[in-house]
Amino acid sequence: MKTSLSLEQLKEAAMQYGTPLYVYDAEKIVSQYQHLLSHFSSQTTRFFYACKSLTNIHILNVIKNAGCNIDCSSINEVKLAIHVGFLPNNILYTSNSVGFDEIIEAVQLGINVNIDSLSNLEKFGAKYGSAYPVGVRIRPNVMAGGNLKISTGHDKSKFGIPVTQLDELKTIQEKYNITITTLHIHTGSEIKDVHIFMQSAEVFEKMLDQFPAVQVLDFGGGFKVPYKPDETGTDIAALGNAVDAFMQRMIAKTGRALIAWFEPGKYLVSEAGFFIAQVNVLKQSGETIFAGINTGLNHLIRPMFYDAYHHILNISNPGAQLKNYAVVGNICETDTFAWDRPIATIHEGDFIMFLNAGAYGYEMASNYNARFKPAQVLFETGVSKLISRRDEFEDLLNLQVPLTK
Secondary structure, eight states, rough: OOSOHHHHHHHHHHHOOOOSEEEEHHHHHHHHHHHHHHHHHTTEEEEEGGGGGGHHHHHHHHHHHOOOOOEESHHHHHHHHHHHHHHHHGGEESSSSHHHHHHHHHHHTTEEEOOOOOHHHHHHHHTTTSSSSSSEEEOOOOOOOOSSSGOOSSTHHHHHOOOOOHHHHHHHHHHOOOEEEEEEEEOOOSBBOOHHHHHHHHHHHGGGOOOOTTOOEEEOOOOOOOTTTOOOOHHHHHHHHHHHEEEEEEHHHHSSEEEEEOOOOOOOOOEEEEEEEEEEEEEEEEEEEEESSSSSSOOOHHHHHOOOOOEEEEETTTSSOOOEEOOOOOOOOOEEEEEEEEEEEOOOOOOEEEESSSSSGGGGGGOOGGGGOEEEEETTTEEEEEOOOOOOGGGGGTTTTOOOO
16 A cells, blocks of 8 residues: 555544545645656646546645646536635636536636537637637547546547547637637546657647647646556656657747646545445355445446456455455445455454545445445544545435425
């Protein structure tokens, strides 16, 4: 575990706050951001936290205090960022299949805006002309990422304006004299190979002459995070060197003060998050031992949704002999977190913990089966604090209209 927290601290948090429980390590988030800063030129690079990964306002505050900017995928994420205190210039909003009213609201808030369709670009031009600088998201038709569900740059993806439609894009820009200052490409998540990012760089280089007002080359995010014990992540040092060299070459070639933007989300918070559950039932079926826990896909959907791997530890009995278990949830669906997984011998009542639970864990949680969402706890300087409480029964009713007689 690459964290400042000990197993004992995590177990104590489970006992104090109850389970299921999400726990986050603020120091790990900050160290991940500092690691990025140490490998990229501060003169030619800015980072924006992709807050769709985890939007709790206390986490956003850790990000802000670390000096990182923020990337938003909806207008409500933008409003959360403003609520926390991010300045408009430090907020990036990349729209996707949104109503144009949401883009209008973003402009009114004075933030950086990326547009990903010719339709909304046309509407933007008709309303704003050259009055408000804007970015465009380009789809490079490149396959990248861990699997099809998290790949966003291929030729069947809904995201971005296809690179094959640049002529139409230019026609709209010239028709309304739109000031395009950012070119944006995001090819997917879990990108380990540096050359994938540099494929985006090649696309940028071909486009720069056609967009003389461009100042920002936005590479998106998608840095690979190691989930399995033997995995390695994106080589950040190699990526930093490659991007810095590319940016210096583009600056010399164009004479512009170009800057690269990145939107890491999972990279900043995944390894900083832990999801703790308690074992309700052990059930033997043939050679399979099911460990049934007090949570399900309603709280951590990634294994069922993405076939994602989360390493699992028995923090009640960490040094015991390994046995193979099928770890399953308590939802009325097939919610298998792990199959035939070696874990330290489990007893009913033990706390088991999922690693890499900071990104898209709580954020995708629901009240399916009318079950309560878990609490969230943040450790800062070794001290835990509750940052969102566990649901209560009244929370299941608070948005429903009361019955009338």
